[in-house]
Amino acid sequence: MDNYFVIVSHTRFNEKGQPTHGTASxxxxxxxxxxxxxxxxxxxxxxxxxxxxxxxxxxxxxxxxRGFTFLPFPLRILQEFxxxxxxVSRLPSDRVVFVGIDPLNAFVGIFLKRIGKVQxxxxxxxxxxxxxxxxxxxxxxxx
Numbered sequence: 001m002d003n004y005f006v007i008v009s010h011t012r013f014n015e016k017g018q019p020t021h022g023t024a025s026x027x028x029x030x031x032x033x034x035x036x037x038x039x040x041x042x043x044x045x046x047x048x049x050x051x052x053x054x055x056x057x058x059x060x061x062x063x064x065x066r067g068f069t070f071l072p073f074p075l076r077i078l079q080e081f082x083x084x085x086x087x088v089s090r091l092p093s094d095r096v097v098f099v100g101i102d103p104l105n106a107f108v109g110i111f112l113k114r115i116g117k118v119q120x121x122x123x124x125x126x127x128x129x130x131x132x133x134x135x136x137x138x139x140x141x142x143x
Contacts (some may be wrong), residue, residue: 002036002037002095003036003093003095003096003097003119004037004038004039004091004092004093004095004096004097004117005027005031005036005037005038005039005043005096005097005099005135006029006038006040006087006088006091006096006098006099006109007024007027007028007038007039007040007099007101008020008041008043008084008098008099008100008101008105008108008109009023009024009040009041009042009043009101009102009105010042010043010044010045010101010104010105011024011042011043011044011045011052011120012044012046013044013046013048013049014051017049017097019042019052022101023101023124023125023126024040024042024099024101024124027040027099028040028054031056032056032059034131035059035140037056037057037071037093038046038055038056039054039055039056039087039088039091040051040053040054040056041053041083041084041087042054042103042119043080043083043084044069046072047071047076048068048069048070049068049069050065050066050068050069051065051067051079051080051083052064052065053065053087054067055101063076063143065072066083067079067080067094079102080104080108081097081108083120084105084110085111085112085117088112088118089117089119093118094117094119095118095119096112096117096119096120097119097133098112098118098120098121098122099116099122099124100121100122100124101124101125101143102125103123103125103141103143105123106121106122106123109121109122109123115137119125
């Protein structure tokens with residue numbers, strides 16, 4: 001059985017609710033070109049937009065929008081964890097490669113690996129910084 005890829009990122013959506021180009025947007029077309037199955041979970045960077053989940057299999061995309069659009073930040077993070085975990089848990093494969101585009105999404109991937117839902121986790125970021133936040137606790141969480 002082939003690997004199933006999961007890409008999880010935070011995405012900026014335009015005023016029409018369409019995702020704009022970002023760090024992960026080149027991975028999905030690359031996987032399509034190689035004939036791979038994937039799920040691309042795009043959590044909104046800002047309130048006002050639902051999470052968009054693109055399921056790609058057999059050359060076709062199915063787009064699902066899930067979640068509440070206006071939640072306070074802590075509840076939004078919990079919702080993103082839930083949506084990611086539930087999406088991965090529904091996959092018909094135990095050979096899942098998880099690509100987390102930022103520390104928060106990679107953290108969910110590590111959790112999923114520890115409970116046996118993911119085989120491999122790849123942490124990818126375009127803007128890593130050793131001192132991301134002035135607050136020491138936030139930096140520890142980030143790392």
